[in-house]
Amino acid sequence: EQREQLWKARKALYPTLYRFDPRKKPINFVDDVVVPADRISELIRYLEEFFAEQRVPVAIFGHIGNGNAHIIPLLDVNNQDDFQKMVQGYHEIHQTVLDRFGGSICGEHGDGRVRAEYVKTMFGPELYGLFVRVKQSFDPTGVFNPGIKISDRPFTDHIDYVRLSKPCATCAKCNAVCPVYDVFQSEDMSSRGWFEIVTDKNYSYLSSKRVVEACLNCKSCRTACPAGVDVSQLILDRRAESPNEMAGVLFRFHAQTARFERFLKFLARYQSIWDQPLIRRLLDRLTKPLMHRLAETARLSPKLVLPRLARRHLRDRYPELIPQAGQEARSQVAYFHGCAANYFDDGVGDAVISVLRKHGVEPDLPTQRCSGTPIETYGHRALAKEGARVNLASMAGYAKVVTGCASCTLMLKDYPILFAGEPEQASAQDLAKRVTHISEFVSQSPVKPAMAGLQSRKCKVAYHSSCHLRAAGVTKEPRAILAGLPGVDYVEMPDADRCAGGAGTYLVKDFDTSQRIVERKRRAVEQSGAEVVATSCPACMIQLRTGLQGAAEVKHVAQLIQEAYEAADRR
Ligand code: SF4
Ligand code: SF4
Known part of the structure; x- marks a missing residue:
């Protein structure tokens, strides 16, 4: 020690x-x-x-x-x-x-x-x-x-006086963790190189677009930098100067919650038809012109394993947890489910609610909008702030705001950066202190529900540490929980802390690069011999399911906790 x-x-x-x-x-x-x-x-x-x-x-x-x-x-x-x-x-x-x-x-x-x-x-x-x-x-x-x-x-x-006048120490610790550099091995496709590009006095978006748009916004560089430089934030600042038009159309539609959700439910009803290999290939071709407006490399690859869309969204399934308009908070704990847990039928939202209930907490599901990560990634900062203001208002009054998604966790904790110097900064700081990932919640909870293994033999489980959760400072809790589950033989896999390349919508924005990035993760999983890869982020789950190609099952940490609690109930 x-x-x-x-x-x-x-x-x-x-x-x-x-x-x-x-x-x-x-x-x-x-x-x-x-x-x-x-x-x-x-x-x-x-x-x-x-x-x-x-x-x-x-x-x-x-x-x-x-x-x-x-x-x-x-x-x-x-x-x-x-x-x-x-x-x-x-x-x-x-x-x-x-x-x-x-x-x-x-x-x-x-x-x-x-x-x-x-x-x-x-x-x-x-x-x-x-x-x-x-x-x-x-x-x-x-x-x-x-x-x-x-x-x-x-x-x-x-002495390089110009270099020493900049905050970057050129130590390249960021390059060592940058997934893009890992694939391209070239300084102009690396975190350190991008620092130089975006802080150059002759910077122009048009001449730097190719490289500035290649960043995943995974924040690994921010976690690694000893000098406190946040290259990803500098890149977001540059993107905010040139927001992507097509993404703006999509996110504005997304912000019209009722219409957007009707559309998603329509897609969910017919997913068994359109999510077939032949039709996916056709969709890939048909959507190319639209995708190109998002990014030259963007496509809806038929190889991308899409999550099953929910016919009944999480909020439809738990009406009893939704506070009515004007009603005061009924619980000390709000669950910020974000978009993925609400719209995907992947079991994550149900698992988080079930785990909270086992710990004696009946959470509220207050009104919420996208935390803002993908919106800011495409340069639409004003739109991200619009949603963030809704979230700040609806999450006020709760002692804890529990999250299940790594990106939502970080974004909510980063609202003080989003609102730096603005009237909302104080409430953003207050919210940041109350945001608690479900793995932190379980670790801190005084209630210790009974747990049991699912099978007679232990299942080998490795953990993929989502970049945004690491950037939010949560690294030990998920691992400690997994290691303590009775049915789990926890193995620390190589490169557990490396980006898997999904980064929310990056696997649409540049599917080919995202698959080159995940290759290293796939090798690590195989090397570990894990049967299950646990993670803390629904977006990472999509990327892992696509990239691991069946090498291991992919689950959210909350799902494994839920399984252990339910197995004990059945005994
Ligand atoms: S880790 Fe920080 S100081 Fe080192 S090269 Fe990257 S940005 Fe510069
Ligand atoms: S956010 Fe990720 S992809 Fe972008 S520069 Fe940093 S490490 Fe590289």
Whole structure:
């Protein structure tokens, strides 16, 4: 446990430094000194006094056991005063480490450009002369690594002042989790690359459309970025400048709830006819012109496993839970079911209600509109706000707003960003605190209903961690619940925290890329040997059912909890 705490603190170090002061950045210019191990405490005292005198905040960490200190001051190198402090610190600290401590300027990071200026001082003129001659004999024209290690150019010549004026540290941690980069392996199709594109002073939507529209808005980059940069939000800001017209038509129709629901019920009645392979192929062709207006890559692929549409929507099935207009909240708990659980016959909404009831809660299903995620994804921020205002009003007065959908969870928690600086911001902040995913609700509930396994043998279950739920900070609860279910043999699969590529409507917007993304997930599921993949988001369920191609059954965490409770009832 202590080791875990230490690692947690270590991993939080850079994010903390980046967030400490938005004007300053951690700057590595004396970051790798090493002294005899028994003098490390003396070195740390010296450094603390030095930076206190400079009035520069500093983090000192490293490999204390072998005398190696990583020293990371926070500075704005574009500020003249801070620049002078950096140059002064560079010389004074390196010289002190060499003269007073008999140490070295470099413990493990290499001399590179930053320490090249001090290599001669460190090794002395005779040895340095030898280095130069060796380098010259292999590289007489100086084409190998010019300016690196064997060079007397000052380290300040190498500083990229423009880069350091931007919030991005170019560390590429976002690329490592970006599903688009994973598939295309190209900087112009990556989170870090998109940061550069959308913040460029010559940015134009038309010349950047292809790449700006390729982002899934999965938020994995936001979760990973140590500097607190939200590339997905910057992209949404750019999309909001050029909203997609076709999507606007669809979402405005969606906002006319009664008409939209009549249309969905009509589709549901005839789904057994139109959702046949031959007709789906025909539909794919017929809808292409419309789809192209959504995105050049958009299509209704016949391979997309559509969810069964509900003939009776969730709200029709639970009229007793719907408060009448003007009526006060009858319960402390509202269930924000969102669109998918209401319109799909996938059992998720029923499972959430059933689980809440087992915990002694009779939830209200107040009036609600789409949380806004897909609407904002296509640039229609004003329309997203329109629905969000309805939700803010109808969810007021409930102690908890329980969700079953990862995207709704994050969007409701993100309303303060949507309404930043606007009159609704305070109520948005209040709602964000009350939003509780069903897995959090079950974990926190004092009621512990009896549970049992469905079969005599345990079923191997893996968890796909939906990106939006991770971004909302919910990662441990679903796993802990699954591991505690009596009929479940929980396995942590590789890449459980990677995007599966569904991202709500992305599997329509760019079906081919979404299927290339899910391939990695399919391999992970197969490797884990899981019979069931549990997840926390109806949209991920569609993508997993499409992409896993039968490799495992797909269920919502709430459904597995419901099964365990009901199995106990039957005993
Ligand atoms: S956006 Fe964040 S994670 Fe990505 S490169 Fe920049 S600092 Fe690193
Ligand atoms: S939101 Fe997802 S797809 Fe978009 S840049 Fe971030 S990680 Fe990549």
